[in-house]
Every structure is written in C-alpha cells, then in structure tokens.
Amino acid sequence: MKTWIFFFFLLPFTVALGQSNRVSDSLTTGAKKKTNSTYQAKKREDTFTPQPLEDQHTWAEATLDYLSLGHTYFCLGQKEKALDFAELALQKGKKSNDLKLIAQARTMLGRFLNGQNRFEEARPYLFEALKMFTEQEDKFGTITTMAHLSSVYAAQKQYPKAFALLDSANALVPFIKEKQKIMVIRTSQGMAYTSLGRHQKAIHFFNSALAIASELDATTHQMDVAGQLATNYEKINQFKKAAAFYKIQSELKDTIFQKLLKGTIAETKYTTQRILNEKLIEEQKNAELLKTNLIKDLKLLEEKTANNNLLLWGGLSFGMVLLIGMVGYFITKVKETKSKRKEETLRFRAVLEAEEKERARIAKDLHDGLGQLLSTAKLNISGLEDEIKGEDKVLVQNSMHLIDEAVQEIRSIAHNMMPAALMEYGLISAIESFARAINETKTLQVNFSSKAMQDRLEKSKEIALYRVVQEILHNILKYAQADEVNIALTRIKDTVLLTISDNGQGFDVKTIHQSNGIGWRNIYSRISMVNGAIEVNSTKGKGTDIRIKIMF
Amino acid sequence: METPVKIMIVDDHQMFIDGIKSLLRKEENLLVTSEFLCAEDALEHLDIAATDLIITDISMPGINGIELTKTIKSTFPDLKVLVLSMHNDQEVVSEIMMSEADGYILKNTGKQELLEAVFKIMDNGTYYSKEVLSIMVNKVKKEQKIQEETSPLTNREKEVLQLICQEYSSQEIADKLFIGRRTVDxxxxxxxxxxxxxxxxxxxxxxxKNGFISDL
Incomplete structure (x- = not known):
C-alpha cells in the first residue's frame, strides 16, 4: 500500500519533467526503483490477463503513459503522433479525475497544437490548464503553461501579451528549487523567446537548461534542448555551432531509440509493442536520413561563408587588384547563389522522394495489412450468418456492412496516397483510371489521350506528372466550373508534353504567384524538380490552358 | 453434384485460409483437399486428381497469383482458378483476366458471393464484373494483329459463344436456348x-476479338 501512495505521489512529478524515459532519466533513483518494480510487477500480471480499464488508478497510469509517449514523439519530431497521444492522455486523464494530470495533458496538448501552428486551438487548452494550475497553486505548472501561452501569443504577433506573460512567469521562478523543474522552466522560457525572435536570450535559457539536463543525465531533454539550440544558432547565422548541436541531437536520438527499443517502451501496455517497435525503426531511419542531409547542408554553408571571408580579406590587402578582387568576388557570389539554389533543389528533391516513398509504403501497409485483416474478419463473420437467427441477424449484417465500409475507406485512402496503378502499370493507366473515377461522378467530363507513350518514364517523372494532373484536376473541380477537360500526353523525341485545357471560367494568371494556397506552389516545384517548364494561359470566361514540358 | 468439388487454397495468410475453410466446411458439395502458403509449394504438390478448383490470392511473396494462374492454365486448362484479391483497380483485374483465371472476387467478400462464384465457375462459367469486361475489350482489340486462321462458327455456336462472353454458365445457356446441358458442353x-x-x-x-460482345 505504501508503495502505491508513493507511486502516485511521484508519478505526476516525473511526467511534469517531461521525461519519457522514466527509468533512466530519473534522479530519485531509490524511490524510483520502488515505483518501477511495482509497475513491472503489475505489467507482468497484465500480459496474462488483460485488465479492463475500470478504476481510476489504471486510468491515471494510462494517462501517464500517453503523456510520456506524447513527449517522446514530440522530441523525435513526430508531431502528428505526439498530438494524438496528447489527446488520448487528456481523454484518459478526464476519466481518472486527477486534476493535476488533466492540467498537464491540457498544457501538453496546447503546446503540441502550437507546434503545428494551430494557435487558435492551442489557446483554450493552455488557458484551462493555467486556470487549473493556479487553483492548485502549482507554481511549476503555472510557469511552464504561461511560457507556452506566451509562445502562442508570440507566434500570433501579439508581442505585448507575450512579454507580459513571460515576465509574470519569470517572477515566479525563484520559488522553484528543484533542479528538474528549473530545467523544464528554462526550456519553456527558451521556447517562448525563440518564438519572439530573441535568439540570444533563448540561447541563454537553453544553455542553462542543457547544463542541468546533462547534470541529471536526462537524455530526452538534452536532445530536445540541443535541437532548440541548433535552430536558434541557425537563425543567427552561426552555422558551425548549429551543426554541432544538430549532431548532438542526432546522436542522442540514436541513444534514445536504442533505449526505447530495448524495452522501456514495454511500460506502455496499452500499445502493441511490436508494431510500435517496427514503426520506430522505420521512423528512425527516415529521421536519420533527413538529419544527415541537414548537417551536410549546414557544413557546406559554413564552408562557403568561410570562403567568402577569405576572398574579402584578399581583396582588401591587395589594394592594387581591388577591382579584380571585386570582380572575382562578384563572380563567386553569383556562382554561390547558383550552387546554393542547386543545393536547395537537391535537398527539396530528397525530401519529396522520401515523402513519396513513405506514401507508397503506408498505402501498401494499409491496403495489404489492415485491409487483409478486416477482410478475414468479414469472412469469419460471414460464416456465422446462417446460424444466427431472428433479430440478431441484423447485427451480423450490420457488422459486415461496417467492415465493407472500412475496407472501402482504407482502399480509397491508400489509393489517394499512391495509386497501385501508377506504381505497377505506369502513368497512362493511372491517369486513365483517375479520369474514369471523375467521369463516374458526372460532374466533369475528362477526355484523356496519349501519343507515343508506350515506354514507361522514370519513376520520379511519372509521379511528378501524376501529382500535377491530380492537383490541376482538383483545382478545376473546385474553382473552374468547367464541364469538360481535355488532357493530352505526347512524347516527341526527348520531350514529354502534357496539356490540360478546360472550358471553365478562367482566372487571372497573375494571381498564381500571389496565391497563398500550396496547390500552385506544389505544381511549380514538382515540375522544376524534374527539369520541366510550365506555361499557364487563361482568359476570364474562356477557360484555361496549361502546357507542361519535361525534357530528358 | 454427386462428387464434391475438390478445392485447393493458396494464400500467404493462414488466417484467411482458415476463414475460407470454415465457410466451406458446411457445404456438402465442396471439399478443401489441400492448402498452401505460397505458390511454389502449391505447384510442387499439385495433385491434379485431387483438385478441381484452385482459390488463390494475388499478392504473395515469390511467385504471385497471376503467374501461378498462367502456369496452371497453360498446363491444365481444365483446372478452374478463382482469384481472390484486395485490389479492385481495373488494371489489376483485367490483368487477372488476361491470365485466364476463371473468376475473380474481392477479398472482403461474403459467403454468398464466394459460393456463387465457385458454383458458376464449376459449371463452366466465369465470374467477372461488367466494367472489367469492357476494359478487356479494348485491351484485346489492341493485340488483334496476331490473329490465327479459324474455321467459321455455325449460327448456334455463335449464339452460345455470345452467351459465354456474357458470363453465362452451361446450365444458364441451356435454359436460355431451350437445349440440353450436354448439348451446350x-x-x-x-x-x-x-x-x-x-x-x-x-x-x-x-x-x-471477333466482335461478339461489342454491345457491352
């Protein structure tokens, strides 16, 4: 019994520290071991008899699990997932009736929503949390929530409010004595200053947080802070330092993944561990790839800045050749801008390719994995159909309908992500079936023709062209009020020409570059990624013609 | 049917095989005689005397269902094949048809459809959807070039062929033309x-190819 009380006293505290890895990050080792063994014992029991989540204790435990999972995913950059877990945490927290946990979940949810630029949604959660923490006289919670709220205001450019909140938070800091709490506070203050654009100040706070984190050996936190520091150094053009911190962050990430994989995650008994592990490895690989690219880019930038300086000094010391120096500098500068642009293109292409690969994988997983399971379930239920009589029969039929709908839904999600036709049968088949699907809705007639396109194109070009057709047709459906579209794909020697013309209301072409939507931006960048050119002609009332040329 | 239809199931998911087996267990006319988790095993252990119909998945590691169907149909054209798949992309389905499988149903099927397909196929019919047939018409027309010399069909044969193309089974053709089932065969x-x-x-x-189902 004693252990249990201790357990509950301690748990909110640990989560407040934002430590996902509760075992390794903990300072209070003695106490912690006690808690942990209780936990382990309970867990072992559960593997044999899954317990219904009835009592408030179990709900609280679940909340804690979700909170720490949320934090871990957030640190690992998986923001969507982090948000999901924060939402789950709030749900379970409400069931546990533990006001402290509810407030924590709200803060977390607000913080993550803020991270996704969903400021208006974030604010109410943070306000609620702030109210609760103040009522509970929880100064630590109050400070962190205030800092997060300040970040939200800063992002919304309401600077006076943001500064006011930070000031009142700062005033409360001296009341906090525990190191872990100070670390968390420093981090949230740093984040707020980052949002406010006060990078030097942010760096100051993060450095102090990092020092405490290293002292406490709180790995997750170190990684988080290192990432924040890197971002801030990047903002003030200190690329060397930024690169160094990115490196630290990525190394720590590795360590944390190892720990997660080794079984700390087993503490979350509400999540299927195997699936989680597989996903984690997959994500680790992707994240690693992106990170290495980023570090490389930063190094290159750094080298270039160095070159730059050298050139400048050379030019000054050779007074006589000042003019030549200037010309030389100018040429290098132009070259640099060019190579920088090229690098950016390369990086963007890598991101796009990774994204498409990920889409294809998820689509396949959904379709072949989840769809397969549901189909098998339906088959099994269908076997019972004859044996069930009377009113219950409706239940069986309803269930089968539901499964059908679910499979249908999965199929259409998977198809939108990556049409199987595109991967296996090529661009022409994919556009044909896309056109067929639109024609079936009878809202728009799509005529598609192709010439000399028997040979398949490079995969990246096929994907680019398909996505562009998809995007343009969506635009036409949404805005053009057209009833007919002609799409033609022709290959002339080394050039593929795609023309799309509709008979809709047309629009002012000048507005393309001013539009905020990502639609056109996507189209342009995809085309430029594959060395293509695009030309848009439109007259109000006379439809739109789009010509896209891709060279080999 | 006096002797039950002997069925082989090929699918890389044991759970799915079990599902089909439990559906068919209660059917006296149907008997699952063998089951395999991959096409390689199925081909190696294929006992033609103990198999009338193969029910197979498409996406399997190694040889996939389409290749399996092609292999089987080229050596044992009378052995019936029903393909079950997660895909309903028309391209995929017409490829299944090109492999000469006798029928195709989506995996999220129910007992009724499964039985309907099996019985139709066993009665020399086929089981595809209309949309697939119309895509096929276009595909087949494209490969028209290598057409062999054929002897002309009688009017009756043309009638029968037309109904076969419309996916009628032997019994259905017999009923429609008021002739015996054996005559149809x-x-x-x-x-x-x-x-x-x-x-x-x-x-x-x-x-x-010869325009018998232009009206699809």
Whole structure:
C-alpha cells in the first residue's frame, strides 16, 4: 500500500519533467526503483490477463503513459503522433479525475497544437490548464503553461501579451528549487523567446537548461534542448555551432531509440509493442536520413561563408587588384547563389522522394495489412450468418456492412496516397483510371489521350506528372466550373508534353504567384524538380490552358 | 453434384485460409483437399486428381497469383482458378483476366458471393464484373494483329459463344436456348477447337476479338 501512495505521489512529478524515459532519466533513483518494480510487477500480471480499464488508478497510469509517449514523439519530431497521444492522455486523464494530470495533458496538448501552428486551438487548452494550475497553486505548472501561452501569443504577433506573460512567469521562478523543474522552466522560457525572435536570450535559457539536463543525465531533454539550440544558432547565422548541436541531437536520438527499443517502451501496455517497435525503426531511419542531409547542408554553408571571408580579406590587402578582387568576388557570389539554389533543389528533391516513398509504403501497409485483416474478419463473420437467427441477424449484417465500409475507406485512402496503378502499370493507366473515377461522378467530363507513350518514364517523372494532373484536376473541380477537360500526353523525341485545357471560367494568371494556397506552389516545384517548364494561359470566361514540358 | 468439388487454397495468410475453410466446411458439395502458403509449394504438390478448383490470392511473396494462374492454365486448362484479391483497380483485374483465371472476387467478400462464384465457375462459367469486361475489350482489340486462321462458327455456336462472353454458365445457356446441358458442353468443345483456344477466358478473348460482345 505504501508503495502505491508513493507511486502516485511521484508519478505526476516525473511526467511534469517531461521525461519519457522514466527509468533512466530519473534522479530519485531509490524511490524510483520502488515505483518501477511495482509497475513491472503489475505489467507482468497484465500480459496474462488483460485488465479492463475500470478504476481510476489504471486510468491515471494510462494517462501517464500517453503523456510520456506524447513527449517522446514530440522530441523525435513526430508531431502528428505526439498530438494524438496528447489527446488520448487528456481523454484518459478526464476519466481518472486527477486534476493535476488533466492540467498537464491540457498544457501538453496546447503546446503540441502550437507546434503545428494551430494557435487558435492551442489557446483554450493552455488557458484551462493555467486556470487549473493556479487553483492548485502549482507554481511549476503555472510557469511552464504561461511560457507556452506566451509562445502562442508570440507566434500570433501579439508581442505585448507575450512579454507580459513571460515576465509574470519569470517572477515566479525563484520559488522553484528543484533542479528538474528549473530545467523544464528554462526550456519553456527558451521556447517562448525563440518564438519572439530573441535568439540570444533563448540561447541563454537553453544553455542553462542543457547544463542541468546533462547534470541529471536526462537524455530526452538534452536532445530536445540541443535541437532548440541548433535552430536558434541557425537563425543567427552561426552555422558551425548549429551543426554541432544538430549532431548532438542526432546522436542522442540514436541513444534514445536504442533505449526505447530495448524495452522501456514495454511500460506502455496499452500499445502493441511490436508494431510500435517496427514503426520506430522505420521512423528512425527516415529521421536519420533527413538529419544527415541537414548537417551536410549546414557544413557546406559554413564552408562557403568561410570562403567568402577569405576572398574579402584578399581583396582588401591587395589594394592594387581591388577591382579584380571585386570582380572575382562578384563572380563567386553569383556562382554561390547558383550552387546554393542547386543545393536547395537537391535537398527539396530528397525530401519529396522520401515523402513519396513513405506514401507508397503506408498505402501498401494499409491496403495489404489492415485491409487483409478486416477482410478475414468479414469472412469469419460471414460464416456465422446462417446460424444466427431472428433479430440478431441484423447485427451480423450490420457488422459486415461496417467492415465493407472500412475496407472501402482504407482502399480509397491508400489509393489517394499512391495509386497501385501508377506504381505497377505506369502513368497512362493511372491517369486513365483517375479520369474514369471523375467521369463516374458526372460532374466533369475528362477526355484523356496519349501519343507515343508506350515506354514507361522514370519513376520520379511519372509521379511528378501524376501529382500535377491530380492537383490541376482538383483545382478545376473546385474553382473552374468547367464541364469538360481535355488532357493530352505526347512524347516527341526527348520531350514529354502534357496539356490540360478546360472550358471553365478562367482566372487571372497573375494571381498564381500571389496565391497563398500550396496547390500552385506544389505544381511549380514538382515540375522544376524534374527539369520541366510550365506555361499557364487563361482568359476570364474562356477557360484555361496549361502546357507542361519535361525534357530528358 | 454427386462428387464434391475438390478445392485447393493458396494464400500467404493462414488466417484467411482458415476463414475460407470454415465457410466451406458446411457445404456438402465442396471439399478443401489441400492448402498452401505460397505458390511454389502449391505447384510442387499439385495433385491434379485431387483438385478441381484452385482459390488463390494475388499478392504473395515469390511467385504471385497471376503467374501461378498462367502456369496452371497453360498446363491444365481444365483446372478452374478463382482469384481472390484486395485490389479492385481495373488494371489489376483485367490483368487477372488476361491470365485466364476463371473468376475473380474481392477479398472482403461474403459467403454468398464466394459460393456463387465457385458454383458458376464449376459449371463452366466465369465470374467477372461488367466494367472489367469492357476494359478487356479494348485491351484485346489492341493485340488483334496476331490473329490465327479459324474455321467459321455455325449460327448456334455463335449464339452460345455470345452467351459465354456474357458470363453465362452451361446450365444458364441451356435454359436460355431451350437445349440440353450436354448439348451446350458439346458446342463449347467445338468452339474451343475451332477458336484454337483452351480455356473459357480464352474463348471470351476470342469473342472480343471477333466482335461478339461489342454491345457491352
């Protein structure tokens, strides 16, 4: 019994520290071991008899699990997932009736929503949390929530409010004595200053947080802070330092993944561990790839800045050749801008390719994995159909309908992500079936023709062209009020020409570059990624013609 | 049917095989005689005497269901194949048909559809959807160039072929034309010979090439 009380006293505290890895990050080792063994014992029991989540204790435990999972995913950059877990945490927290946990979940949810630029949604959660923490006289919670709220205001450019909140938070800091709490506070203050654009100040706070984190050996936190520091150094053009911190962050990430994989995650008994592990490895690989690219880019930038300086000094010391120096500098500068642009293109292409690969994988997983399971379930239920009589029969039929709908839904999600036709049968088949699907809705007639396109194109070009057709047709459906579209794909020697013309209301072409939507931006960048050119002609009332040329 | 239909199931998911087995267990006319988790094993252990119908998945590691169907249909054209798949992309389905499988249903099927497909196929019919047939018409027309010399069909044979192309089974054709089931099968044999094809789907392709189902 004693252990249990201790357990509950301690748990909110640990989560407040934002430590996902509760075992390794903990300072209070003695106490912690006690808690942990209780936990382990309970867990072992559960593997044999899954317990219904009835009592408030179990709900609280679940909340804690979700909170720490949320934090871990957030640190690992998986923001969507982090948000999901924060939402789950709030749900379970409400069931546990533990006001402290509810407030924590709200803060977390607000913080993550803020991270996704969903400021208006974030604010109410943070306000609620702030109210609760103040009522509970929880100064630590109050400070962190205030800092997060300040970040939200800063992002919304309401600077006076943001500064006011930070000031009142700062005033409360001296009341906090525990190191872990100070670390968390420093981090949230740093984040707020980052949002406010006060990078030097942010760096100051993060450095102090990092020092405490290293002292406490709180790995997750170190990684988080290192990432924040890197971002801030990047903002003030200190690329060397930024690169160094990115490196630290990525190394720590590795360590944390190892720990997660080794079984700390087993503490979350509400999540299927195997699936989680597989996903984690997959994500680790992707994240690693992106990170290495980023570090490389930063190094290159750094080298270039160095070159730059050298050139400048050379030019000054050779007074006589000042003019030549200037010309030389100018040429290098132009070259640099060019190579920088090229690098950016390369990086963007890598991101796009990774994204498409990920889409294809998820689509396949959904379709072949989840769809397969549901189909098998339906088959099994269908076997019972004859044996069930009377009113219950409706239940069986309803269930089968539901499964059908679910499979249908999965199929259409998977198809939108990556049409199987595109991967296996090529661009022409994919556009044909896309056109067929639109024609079936009878809202728009799509005529598609192709010439000399028997040979398949490079995969990246096929994907680019398909996505562009998809995007343009969506635009036409949404805005053009057209009833007919002609799409033609022709290959002339080394050039593929795609023309799309509709008979809709047309629009002012000048507005393309001013539009905020990502639609056109996507189209342009995809085309430029594959060395293509695009030309848009439109007259109000006379439809739109789009010509896209891709060279080999 | 006096002797039950002997069925082989090929699917890389044991759970799915078990699902089909438990569905068919209660059917006296159907008997699952063998099951395999991959096409390689199925081909190696194929006992032609103990198999009338193969129910197979498409996406499997190694040899996939389409290749399996092609192999089987080229060596044992009379052995029936029903393909079950997660995909309903029309391209995929028409590829299944090109492999000359006798029928195709989506995996999230129910007992009724499964039984309907099995019985139709066992009665020399095919089981595809209309949309797939119309895509096939276009595909088949494109490969028209290599068309072999064929002896002309009689009017009756043309009638029968037209109904075969519309996915009628032997019994259904017999009912429709007021002739005996055996007579239908004789006609079918003759048309197969004249068209120089071996399978029902081969016949349908022949019909498409020669414009017997232009009205789809």
């Amino acid at each position: 004789t006609h079918r044999q003759n048309i197969l010979q004249k068209a120089k094809v071996k399978t029902i789907v081969g016949l349908i392709k022949f019909g498409m």
